[in-house]
Amino acid sequence: MLNSVTDALRAELTSKLPAAAFRELTDAYLHEPRGRYHGGDGFLIAPDCTQDVALVVRACAAAGVGIIPYGGGTGLVGGQVLESGPVPVILSLERMTKIRDVFPNENVLVAEAGTILASVQDAAEAVNRVFPLSLASEGSARIGGNLSTNAGGVNVLRYGNARDLCVGLEAVLPDGAILNGLSRLKKNNTGYDLRHLMIGAEGTLGIITAASLKLFPKPAGEGAALMVVLDPQAALDLLSLAGDLLGHQVSAFELINHMGLDFLREVGPDVRIPFAQAPEWMVLIDVGCVAGVEPSQALERLFEAGAERGLVSDGVIAQSGAQREAFWTIRESIPEANRRIGSVSSHDTSVPVGRIPEFIDRAGAALARVDDFRINCFGHVGDGNLHYNVFPQKGKSRADHDHQRAEVKRIVHDLAVDMGGSFSAEHGIGRLKVDDLNRYGDPTKLAAMRAIKAALDPKGIMNPGAVVAG
Amino acid sequence: MLNSVTDALRAELTSKLPAAAFRELTDAYLHEPRGRYHGGDGFLIAPDCTQDVALVVRACAAAGVGIIPYGGGTGLVGGQVLESGPVPVILSLERMTKIRDVFPNENVLVAEAGTILASVQDAAEAVNRVFPLSLASEGSARIGGNLSTNAGGVNVLRYGNARDLCVGLEAVLPDGAILNGLSRLKKNNTGYDLRHLMIGAEGTLGIITAASLKLFPKPAGEGAALMVVLDPQAALDLLSLAGDLLGHQVSAFELINHMGLDFLREVGPDVRIPFAQAPEWMVLIDVGCVAGVEPSQALERLFEAGAERGLVSDGVIAQSGAQREAFWTIRESIPEANRRIGSVSSHDTSVPVGRIPEFIDRAGAALARVDDFRINCFGHVGDGNLHYNVFPQKGKSRADHDHQRAEVKRIVHDLAVDMGGSFSAEHGIGRLKVDDLNRYGDPTKLAAMRAIKAALDPKGIMNPGAVVAG
Structure with missing residues (x-):
């Protein structure tokens, strides 16, 4: 059983950390984007270095006080909000936003966990590289949270999930020890892969404080198309055809149903659909091509091959970067329309x-x-x-x-x-899906998870109630 | 402390498993390729299904008897050989060689752990796909061992290590429970990633029995070149240039020193070097290109750009598949020459x-x-x-x-x-490098590894003495 933050703990941490680490606990820290979780109280601390994160964790471990790791607060499953129970420390990474190093020739960048995802993308862009993790909340989500939740997004098809983009991790474990795993090696077979254990653990096994991230060469050219498909099976057949014709140059392949377009018309945001009539099903295909392959021509070939096989009935290929962005605006406005409905x-x-x-x-x-x-x-x-x-x-x-x-x-x-699928593809378990995990999870996996949690966090202080509750 | 296999355990297992599961313990099981480890005794069992693997593990757990998981026996760090101590069960996966399923449109194949790596490659080839894990011992290494050791090989540059090629795992944990993680989902954020914990654990946390593996579309064209470079820095600059010009079409980039060529001349194998004089340094570059990019032309452009920058002084571009193979034969003969020297x-x-x-x-x-x-x-x-x-x-x-x-x-x-590097890039720890791991490993990582090992394998029966000894 955990304890609430005590005056003694407040006094200890206040004396040991600089004043700037203590911030007002505004409402923003106590809610989540969909407004479905509302936190109780908490003692908000925002350390600006790994040593201070470790200091906070050690103090909490000694006091038996829970810690809620807080990144950008954009998670959709309540992993960042503790609604009730003993008052925890809310440990925000918002002051750990340094890009510590960039190695363009090695395609690696080292960022602190509080770095905003868009800032990581910008730092890669500045050295003519791509950091491909991309999702709707990239302007406020922080990379430590993206890794803790193994974020997905629109480029997984080509580049993988967040875990596939991380070559090394620094983290503070539940006893306050610092895991120094910030290597930038492509190959390093020296013991258990704790990096992948921390990634996707949603802060229940420790706090990610920095990461070595994979960069990629920028494609020589980029392009996008909207293609009208008969039905989801035609979309899949077109995806398979795209793999045959374009290989790994396909970066994203998004399905859009007419209902999303109806919603946009009904409640906004106001976006233009480049078809006379909103199609029942369409796909947004994004490509990043190598030198020698012209994106719009490659998409043209795909369209023709798809039309020949009866998979696509209409299509528009972006003729400019602005048009490509306009296509993406349609796709990315749908979640907002959903929220409004x-x-x-x-x-x-x-x-x-x-x-x-x-x-x-x-x-x-x-x-x-x-x-x-x-x-x-x-x-x-x-x-x-x-x-x-x-x-x-x-x-x-x-x-x-x-x-x-x-x-x-x-x-x-x-x-x-x-059907062999998952009830949580990319959002994680948080607090919202703990019951689902217990219901649907493989019993052997659940037992192993509990054993690992108990081994690494015997007092249960790390993000209590999330993922492996009770 | 573990026990030796007893007559009672032999009798129990003999009564419960079919006769075909019991094989003669030949010398092959007690040595490793370099002849540096020599096993003592062992009770060899080769189950043909996951249920029987689980049965053996449960019996060993109850009896406190160690288990040495045995794949193709090609490991180079003694992970498959127990030299002394209580007599263990040697559990060979050699009879679990089924390709359970192939999903060409999903680019996934499900193979049992005993499947020879080359057979996995062949099964992919049969549906016009690539399984890119490739290494010298692929004709005898088994995929379960490749995953347990997170094998690397020549295509890591483009496709990643073994762990990057696995989307799901079935395994038997140290208590005999079966982990049913054989999903073929690209996205599944439902709790800790036990797959990556098992991969690279070298059989110390359980026995991998089957895996869902990633396939890739075949490149539209393939090619290779040998290019003479001034020195290793020029090789790296050429690699960077290759990334700029060819993107992810570069599949392999191997450095070869004149000493390897000298050894080939001195002791064989007899291979032809396509240069009048053996160069001090050369690189073997392999490419798999998308449609619209002709491999030999792409390599020609790279050569010209490299020559312009003073990075390459000579080069040969393969004009046929046979010549490409001949280039690879040079590279792949070097380990044999090394052995002979x-x-x-x-x-x-x-x-x-x-x-x-x-x-x-x-x-x-x-x-x-x-x-x-x-x-x-x-x-x-x-x-x-x-x-x-x-x-x-x-x-x-x-x-x-x-x-x-x-x-x-x-x-x-x-x-x-x-220098921020590793003493075991792709071969693993096994028994050879346990002391190195204890010397060089991050203390926090080592402590966490021991805690996880104790939590999942409290009796220490799984591959005793490997990786996390004592």
Whole structure:
């Protein structure tokens, strides 16, 4: 059982850390973006160096006080918010924002955990490289949080998840010891891979304080296209064709359903769709090409091959960087439109890529037996990762379906898991999905997770209640 | 303290498993390729299914008997050989060789752990895909061993290490429970990543029984070139140039020193070098190109750009698949020549890529102070991974330097680690480098490894003495 922060602990930390480390606990630290979690109290500390993070952790370990690691606060599963229980320390990485080193020739950059994701991208851009992790909240999400949650985003198809972009980690473990794993080696087989254990542990095994990150050469040319496809199966066949024709030059392959476009028309944001009629299904294809391959010509070839096979019926290829951005604006405005409509329940599911059409069919049929919903199903189809979101019909509200939420969620998650999929593709477990993990998780995996948690954090101080509760 | 296999345990297992699971313990199981480890006794069992592996592990756990997991036996650090102590069960995966599933459209293949690496490559080839893990012993190494040791090889530059090629794992943990993690999802953020913990643990946390593996579209065209470079710095500059000009189409970038070529001339194997005079340094560059890029033309452009910058002085571009293979034969014959010469000490080092020239200079200078050695330093320069091998002068033998071996090893390892590098880039720890790990490893990492080992394998039955000894 944990203790609340005591006056003695406050006094100890206040005496040992510089005044700048103590900040006002504003509302921003106690909520999450969707407004579904609301924190109780907390003692907010923002150290500016790894040694001070270690000092805080050691003091909390000695006092048996919980620690909530806080990055950009953009997580969607409540991993950054403790609603009740003993008052914790909220340890924010917001003052650890240095890019410690950049090695352009080695394609490696070393950033502190509090660095905003967009700043990491900018630092890579400054040396003519790409850091490909890209997601809607990149202007406020911090890289330590991205790693702790193994963030996904739109470029996973080509570059992998956050864990695939990290070559080394520095972290403070639950006993306050500093893990010095900030190597930039491509190969280093010297014992267990603690880096991958910390990545995706959502702050329950320690606090990531810095990371060595992989950079990539910039593609010689970039381009994008919107293509109208008959149905999700045609989208998958087109993806497969794109792999055959363009290889790894395909950076993103996003499925967009007409419902998302309807929502944009209904509640905004106001974006222009470059088709006379909003298509039932379309894909946004983004490419980064090598020298010698002209992006718009490559997309043209893909369109022609797709049309020949009856997979695509219409398409627009970006003729400029601005048009490419406009295509992406459509895709990236959909989550905001979803928020404005207000979902009954939203789901971050993945299934094996080949089973996506079946999943969409079966989920739709099962939910139709519950009520008459609007479904906006969109996302990273190239990764098998669909954001499968369920909305009320026009004129009805989220509240009208409150009584059905649990059932809707259960239907979608049961189906995804039954099809060899996941109930949390990229958002993680946090506090929102602890019960789901206990329900759907492999018992052997759960037992091993608990054993590891108990071994590394015997007092249970690190992000208590998240991921491996109770 | 572990127990030796007892008659009771033999009887129990013999009664529960089919007769085919019991094989004669030939010498092959008790040695390793370099002849440096020689096993004592063992009870050899080769189950043909995961359930039977679990049964054996449960019985050993109950009896407190150690288990040596055995794949292809090609490891170079003694991880597969227990020299002394209580008689263990040797659990060979040689009968678990099924390719369980192939999903060409998803670029995933599911193989049992005993599948020979070359068979995995062939199964990918059969559906017009590539499984890019490639190393000298691929004809006898088994994929479970490749994963347990996080094997590297020649294509890491482009495709990553073994761990980067695995999307899911099935394994038997030290208590005999089966970890069902054989998903083929690209995104699945549901708790700690046990897959990456098992990968590289060298059988000390459980036994990998099957894996979901990543496949890739075949490049539209492939090619190779040998280019003569002034020195290692020129090789690195050429690598950087190759990244700028060809992007991720560069599959391998191998450094070859004249000493390797001298050895080939001295002791064979007999291979032809396509230059009038053996160059001091050359690189073997392999490319896999997208449609629209002709490999030999791309290599020609790289050569010209390199020559313009004074990086390359001569070069040959393969004009056929046979010539490309001939280039690779040179590279792949060098380890055999090394074996015939007989090294004083060989080292699997890595340093940050940009520091390779400095490492070569400093290591050479330091060793020259010990004795007059011949140094053959070659390998995966694109990954910072040099096989830095030290040989006697002609006319002297390995035995003449026995008294210096420890010193030589220490000098090379000290320097690599001092430069932010690794004393085991791709071969692992096994039993050979346990002391090195204890000496050079981060104390926080070592403590966490021991805690995890104790949590998952409290009796210490899994590959006792390897990696996390005592």
